[in-house]
Amino acid sequence: MMEFYLAERYGIGWLNDPVGLSPETAVVGPQSRPGLSIHLSGVVDVFTIHFQPTGLYRLFGWPIPSLVNEGVELADLQPSARSLRDAIAAGNSFAERVVAAEWWLMKASEAAAPGSTMDHAARLLLRSGGIPIADLAARAELSVRQFERRFTAAVGLSPKLYGRTARLARALAFKERRPELGWAEVALATGYSDQAHLVRECTALAGTPPRRFMSQTFNNGPTPPR
Structure with a gap:
């Protein structure tokens, strides 16, 4: 940006x-x-x-x-x-x-490069975050290594890391829209295996568990510990 x-x-x-x-x-x-x-x-x-x-x-x-x-x-x-x-x-x-x-x-x-399969792949990952990289590479008619190299050049992050960050962003946005839901419900609704999986990913990517991250980022006060 x-x-x-x-x-x-x-x-x-x-x-x-x-x-x-x-x-x-x-x-x-x-x-x-x-x-x-x-x-x-x-x-x-x-x-x-x-x-x-x-x-x-x-x-x-x-x-x-x-x-x-x-x-x-x-x-x-x-x-x-x-x-x-x-x-x-x-x-x-x-x-x-x-x-x-x-x-x-x-x-x-006017001098922009034309669209490519990387644009479509990035949008798919942005929407879901959980598509296997091998499937995206096959859609692009590339080997996994070729796909990863081209995707990283265009987006900056590897497709796997980009998918993880996109999924976490969706989970946090979902919680902001539905504050009445517990984190276990948010996790299952946004593609995580369980609440512990979501907590691990948020801590790894954002440096803090999701409840604390939401409180600090959106300044909504303490999130109910559900």
Whole structure:
């Protein structure tokens, strides 16, 4: 995604590392490990553009694996993006900012790479997260190794890790929509074998069990211990 900080910038830290300021305009790559902390202060005014899993690769041809767990100054990757930030900052409303972003992205899309089987595979994993990699490779008429290499180049994460993160995101979003359900019910509804499986995956990927993660992330207070 792209983030445009139009007032105070976020403070970003990893585990025990010192907190540093985010770039003024950041390209944020896929996240593959826990430990990221975001610190807010002052006036926060951020405009964010989210992309489909292969969107940045198709639009700009950037080396997406090098962006994993990173926030990079957008202008270093795409100098023409300075005009985009200026146009977004000049917008007097959210709608005007959207128009500015859409115009710039439409111009960028004129040189975009055509769609590929990796786009379809990423969307399938985003929806389900549990499709066997061998099945996706067969649909793409590739060997498993070829498929993994091409997918990682386009998305940044391996298909297996991407599927795991997509499934966890679905589980957490499902719980946010259905707070009355217990975690065992959420786990079974979103493709986990049981609640313990969901807890292990959330701890591995997000660094904390799901109940604590929801409380910290969405600031909803303690989640009922069901």
